[in-house]
Amino acid sequence: MKRWTVGLSVSLVLFVAGCADPADTDGDLVNGWAAMAAPTVPKPAAGECWTYSGDADKLAVGPDLVEVECSQPHASETFHVGEFTGPVGGRTTVPTGADLTDAFAACQSEANNFLGGDWHDGKLVMRILPPSTKQWNGDARYYRCDLIEVSDDTYTISPRTSGLKDTLRGNRPVEIGCVKVATDSGGGIEDFVPTKCDTLHNGEYTGTFYSPDARPYPSDAAARRTLLQPGCKTIVARFLGLTDAQFDDNKQISFAWSTATPARWNYGDRTARCYLMLEGKLSVSRSLRANGNVPI
Template sequence: MARRGLKLMAAGALAALLTAGCAPPGVDGDLVDDWPVVAEPQSWSPVAGECHPAAYWGENSLAKYTPVSCDESHSWETFHVGTLPAERVTLPPAGGVDRAAVFKECSAEADKFLGGDWRDARLSLQVLYPTKEAWSGGARWFRCELANIDIEFPVNRRESLRDSLAGSAPALARGCYTREGDNFEPIACDKPHNYEYVGTWFAEPSMEYADLLRRASRIHRECRSLVAKFAKVPDDAAINARTGTQLLLPGRQEWDEGDRGVGCMLFLSRTLHRSMKDAGTKGLPINYR
């Protein structure tokens, strides 16, 4: 999946001014260094329903906040703004269960906003938090963002993603894929392919990223169970002989931001010209190669 690369000084400037000594502002000939930096307004918070020309990648300050109408060219959309407890002392630490809980809230809100499971579509979700300065001033919001992803990068759109997964055959749905190196390229399922997305397996919120990498064999087994359900074949010992699986792991940065979902794809050495959805044992016979 592709996705995010998530991305102070007023107090120091003021301290320098207070300890500098006797000269009033401006007498040294420099009109800039004697005045404290104006802090970011702490009452500001983002608004759901606005779109953005690009991701903020951690530069989530008011100065960087330049929303546009969703009928203008944009790549990301704020669909939900949540609130963390006012008594919380620090931002949720990267990789912890608190960030996983926030990401879970954003995921649930995304499904409601889209009219379907965002993970079943060519979409990326990211969570943005206040700057450290804003947090120190009392800001406790987090904002949930969605982007349509084409292979790896966000697509520029001129309409909202709202309800884009409603209906029986949404245009953004994940489906069949071909592979070029490390890239999976979506393709119509009636065209030659040998990969197909079947669902998402979820790791425990407390799991360490290193454990995710060490447990690949277990996750492949979980994904084969998803293949069995997707294709309507028995989920028994023979499933290993019916299909291979490909894991779509979240990157370390995505994991640290709370994403615990692993995408699962069936993989066959033979070329397919149809979806394996509900294909049964005739579609996925034993000896998938």
């Protein structure tokens, strides 16, 4: 092979030296052609769907995330793609934490428009997916906004075979409604599992509380209670059609909340989903919206 390569090169030199320039060329072997552009990282697009195994909060760009047709079982759907700009885009490392604040705000706005309502009201997790380190080093500066349907409050993925657009409009098929409150042997809450309201259940989603300011995540349980309990109490009371004072007289219904993770809180998801819960072994097979203090 080496002899063939050398022989070809010699023949080519002799040919060029012994012949005139071919028509429409300038004698330069590349004939003025521009050099090939440097390779770029492919940019994702809205409308792409992805398979993944694991829980929704650990979903990340990498070999475990594989693009498929949205009509095929998938875990995640890209609904918007944005760009990191300014100081964040100029970083030498992939943005994390508070550096994702602007991207989160953009994703949240786009998600609510895409779905037709606040994504927190759905059986959904919204994820911001910046490039991998390798992609960032290859000058990728995009971020993906993905939505994942889940089957419980611990982010178990519920695979879909259709897109999520407009699923919080009309009959709102992905809306969180009634839930079964899963508890451990000591009565501690382990999960809120969405279920149909015409089946027996002991809880119901009533709305999402938003922190009134950009305070850091209240890592102390007492601090979380101080912040979240009054807000969720009001949300639950209004759902029932009561004032806070009237709700204080209700002996059959209490409430609880599910807070965004510290990482999500840090970049702007300063929220808690608020749930009413029936006391003891009480259960119902209907919604309790506007039930007031009527006995269960």
